[in-house]
Amino acid sequence: MPNIRSSKKRMRQSTARRARNRVSRASVRTAMKKVREAATAGEADAAFKAAERILDRSARKRLIAKNAAARTKRRLRAVVAKKSS
Numbered sequence: 001m002p003n004i005r006s007s008k009k010r011m012r013q014s015t016a017r018r019a020r021n022r023v024s025r026a027s028v029r030t031a032m033k034k035v036r037e038a039a040t041a042g043e044a045d046a047a048f049k050a051a052e053r054i055l056d057r058s059a060r061k062r063l064i065a066k067n068a069a070a071r072t073k074r075r076l077r078a079v080v081a082k083k084s085s
Contacts, residue, residue: 021063024058024061024063025058025063025064027054028051028054028055028058028063028064031047031050031051031054031055032051032072032076034047034050034051035047035048035051035076035079035080036076036079038083040083041080041083041084044079044080044083044084045080045084048076048077048079048080051073051076052073052076055069055072055073056069
């Protein structure tokens with residue numbers, strides 16, 4: 001437990017940010033899972049559009065790196081293409 005006032009504030013901030021980031025990362029993982037587990041091509045396409053929005057938002061907020069978001073979208077797009085063919 002920190003004794004310095006600024007350290008206490010830092011700890012409060014990091015705790016709040018960690019909680020927020022955990023929720024956001026979980027929503028990213030859930031969206032990716034929905035794309036992969038979609039039964040039909042239509043479901044996969046709808047799930048991909050939702051996942052794409054979530055990935056772009058998390059990259060914009062620097063939750064994940066911009067290149068990681070692009071790479072994940074590319075891989076999910078390949079999954080959707082495979083389901084539709």
